[in-house]
Amino acid sequence: MTTTLDRPTALRDTPVRKERRPRRSTPLTIAMLAALAYFLLPLLWLLIASTKSAHDLIDSFGLWFSDAPQLLTNVKDTFTQDDGVFLTWLLNTLLYAGVSAVGAAVLAAAGGYGFAKFRFRGDRAAFNLVLGAVMVPTTALAIPTYLLFAEAGLVNTPWAVILPSLVNPFGLYLMRIYAADAIPDSLLEAARIDGAGEVRIFFRIALRLLGPGLVTVLLFTLVATWNNYFLPLIMLNDPDLYPVTVGLSSWAAQAQNGGAGASSDMLALVVTGSLLSILPLVVAFLLLQRYWQSGLAAGGVKQ
Amino acid sequence: MAAPRRTRSAGPLFVAPFMILFLLLFLTPLGYAAYLSLFQERLIGGTAFVGLDNYVQALGDSQLLHGVGRVALFFVLQVPVMLALAVLFALALDSGLLRLARVIRLGVFVPYAVPSVVAALMWGYLYGPDFGPFAQFARELSLPVPDFLSDTWMLGSLANIVTWEFTGYNMIILYAALRTVPTELYEAAAMDGAGAWRIAWSVKLPALRPALLLCLLFSVIGSFQLFNEPNLLTKIAPDVITSDYTANLYAYSLAFTGQQVNYAATVSFLLGLVIVIASYAVLLTANRRRTP
Numbered sequence: 001m002t003t004t005l006d007r008p009t010a011l012r013d014t015p016v017r018k019e020r021r022p023r024r025s026t027p028l029t030i031a032m033l034a035a036l037a038y039f040l041l042p043l044l045w046l047l048i049a050s051t052k053s054a055h056d057l058i059d060s061f062g063l064w065f066s067d068a069p070q071l072l073t074n075v076k077d078t079f080t081q082d083d084g085v086f087l088t089w090l091l092n093t094l095l096y097a098g099v100s101a102v103g104a105a106v107l108a109a110a111g112g113y114g115f116a117k118f119r120f121r122g123d124r125a126a127f128n129l130v131l132g133a134v135m136v137p138t139t140a141l142a143i144p145t146y147l148l149f150a151e152a153g154l155v156n157t158p159w160a161v162i163l164p165s166l167v168n169p170f171g172l173y174l175m176r177i178y179a180a181d182a183i184p185d186s187l188l189e190a191a192r193i194d195g196a197g198e199v200r201i202f203f204r205i206a207l208r209l210l211g212p213g214l215v216t217v218l219l220f221t222l223v224a225t226w227n228n229y230f231l232p233l234i235m236l237n238d239p240d241l242y243p244v245t246v247g248l249s250s251w252a253a254q255a256q257n258g259g260a261g262a263s264s265d266m267l268a269l270v271v272t273g274s275l276l277s278i279l280p281l282v283v284a285f286l287l288l289q290r291y292w293q294s295g296l297a298a299g300g301v302k303q
Numbered sequence: 304m305a306a307p308r309r310t311r312s313a314g315p316l317f318v319a320p321f322m323i324l325f326l327l328l329f330l331t332p333l334g335y336a337a338y339l340s341l342f343q344e345r346l347i348g349g350t351a352f353v354g355l356d357n358y359v360q361a362l363g364d365s366q367l368l369h370g371v372g373r374v375a376l377f378f379v380l381q382v383p384v385m386l387a388l389a390v391l392f393a394l395a396l397d398s399g400l401l402r403l404a405r406v407i408r409l410g411v412f413v414p415y416a417v418p419s420v421v422a423a424l425m426w427g428y429l430y431g432p433d434f435g436p437f438a439q440f441a442r443e444l445s446l447p448v449p450d451f452l453s454d455t456w457m458l459g460s461l462a463n464i465v466t467w468e469f470t471g472y473n474m475i476i477l478y479a480a481l482r483t484v485p486t487e488l489y490e491a492a493a494m495d496g497a498g499a500w501r502i503a504w505s506v507k508l509p510a511l512r513p514a515l516l517l518c519l520l521f522s523v524i525g526s527f528q529l530f531n532e533p534n535l536l537t538k539i540a541p542d543v544i545t546s547d548y549t550a551n552l553y554a555y556s557l558a559f560t561g562q563q564v565n566y567a568a569t570v571s572f573l574l575g576l577v578i579v580i581a582s583y584a585v586l587l588t589a590n591r592r593r594t595p
Contacts, residue, residue, distance in 0.1 A: 023400075024400055024401070025398075025400040025401070026402075028395055028398070029400075029401050029402045029403065031395075032392070032395055032401055032407050033407070035388075035392065035407075035411065036406075036407050036410045036411060038467070039411050039413065039414055039470075040410055040413070042422070042425045042426060042429060042467065043413065043414075043417070045425065045428075045429060045436065046421075046425055049428075058433075058434045059434075061436065061439055062428075062429070062434070062435060062436030062439055063436045107320050107321045107324065108321065110317045110318075110321065111317060111318050111321035111322070113317055114313075114315070114316070114317030114318035115314075115318060117314075118313060118314025118317070119314065120318075123314065123318070126318065126322060129325075130321075130325060132579075133325070134520075135520070135524060135582040135583075136333070136575055136578070136579065137524050137527065137528040137578050138528070139528040139551050140528060140554075140571045140572070140575035140578065141329070141332055141333065141575070142571075143554055143555070143558050143567055143568065143571045144332035144333060144336035144339070144568055144571055145328065145332040146558070147332075147336070147339060147564060148331060148332050148335050163324075164328050166324055166328070167324050167325050167328050169325070169329075172321060198313035198316070198317075199313075199316075202317065223416060226418065227417075227418035227419060227420070229418065229419060229420050229531045230530055230555075234559065245418050245421075246420075248420055248421065249420050249424075249535060252424055252535070252538060253538055256538045256539060270424060271428075274421040274425065277418065277421060278416065278417050278421055281417075282413060282417075284416075285409075285412070285413070285416050289409065
């Protein structure tokens with residue numbers, strides 16, 4: 001085959017070892033494509049179901065299009081139901097997830113940098129405390145937080161969802177590992193000799209070198225908050241404050257209770273709303289994959 | 304790795320914002336829960352200090368014990384399957400033998416970006432005994448319709464949803480770990496006559512250890528606080544998923560339906576404790592195996 005032509009150059013570059021490029025395996029590829037089908041099937045169903053009327057959802061075969069596709073009608077209905085509350089939910093989600101993710105990433109980056117590059121009294125104890133907190137489950141914490149926020153009058157405000165999401169112990173752990181590796185001490189030393197202050201060094205130099213780690217924490221906090229259900233479920237009871245997850249589940253409950261009649265139309269809205277709610281995150285992951293994968297590599301290896 | 308040797312005062316400055324919020328939003332709720340768990344709301348006389356009475360009650364509370372038992376069973380059923388799949392997929396991706404590797408990698412990962420609410424809604428519909436596609440298929444072929452939402456199948460159905468959601472996430476962590484193994488190791492093994500399977504077993508799997516431990520730890524935490532998926536399926540299978548189906552559902556219904564705030568705090572606190580203990584048990588077992 002044509003590869004024989006390349007061999008001399010490969011040999012010249014690395015005289016001892018020969019380029020190991022295993023032949024592609026068709027059986028393995030087929031097995032993995034079968035696995036892929038399992039992971040994509042529900043999403044395919046969602047895509048197909050979004051084109052159906054409430055009636056066709058029940059009557060036509062689930063994994064193929066019905067005779068009368070009406071995706072645009074469904075999208076329009078989703079956005080106009082209850083005076084456009086779905087758009088409010090999407091915007092709320094964007095606000096909660098955006099503020100939480102940026103805040104959590106910056107806090108974790110500064111903290112991780114502080115722990116990685118400075119020695120101070122109690123640093124080890126403080127870090128171990130945070131490390132231990134990684135194991136404390138967020139939902140076990142949610143009810144106590146609710147009770148506390150109820151005392152403080154924060155329940156049923158956006159803060160009730162945003163504040164708890166700002167503290168990401170695993171993010172801090174990840175950023176500490178990342179900062180230790182990615183920021184050379186000599187660079188910090190040089191900046192100090194040039195007379196730069198510590199805060200300036202952090203924002204001008206460190207934060208840039210922390211890039212991929214920062215994107216990883218940002219993206220995973222974004223997903224965690226975007227997909228969060230338990231916390232907003234208990235913290236909020238005003239539908240205008242709901243994020244899209246709680247909103248969709250309230251619609252799903254209506255569709256379920258309604259059975260036949262007017263509210264059975266809700267089923268189509270739940271399905272189309274679900275599709276619309278997952279698109280932004282899927283796109284974000286696809287666009288940013290180069291960054292989050294290299295960031296994850298740092299966290300997965302070192303313990 | 305160069306040890307940080309600086310003793311400047313800037314360290315606390317960078318750490319302070321996180322630590323202050325950590326104190327306020329992490330430790331304070333825990334402390335508050337601990338405090339609340341020592342009281343009881345009485346019809347007469349208001350709130351009374353009762354010491355550890357709530358804990359004594361919780362330890363003998365069959366609803367709580369069943370909930371914890373169910374999530375423990377869930378953990379034993381679901382996590383090994385999910386992690387085994389994630390390891391296999393990561394090894395397949397790393398082997399360089401796959402065509403379309405990028406597409407497969409992202410496709411398996413995509414469910415992670417889907418909210419568990421949407422995942423549960425989708426699967427709930429797919430499971431449906433009347434017009435779910437599986438039921439439609441079975442009827443078309445005149446086969447018995449599997450009742451995924453029945454009492455017998457429910458835990459497996461929930462396990463399937465969680466596996467669907469998180470296999471790709473674990474796979475990516477493991478794959479990222481594999482990418483950082485120096486290729487010299489593989490070459491040395493190949494030089495010694497090791498085949499692809501042998502290399503996977505003797506070189507790659509040991510290298511995956513720390514990452515696998517991390518995945519396991521996250522799975523312990525995730526399994527024991529199972530809430531979203533059962534809570535959403537409650538609506539379509541109310542007789543199967545009762546309000547005490549998992550420990551977390553139980554805590555939720557105590558606090559928000561039963562208005563038993565103090566007892567809910569006790570249950571939350573105990574659940575957190577169970578998870579921390581289970582996590583430590585996982586870590587300890589793993590560490591003991593490393594040093595025989």
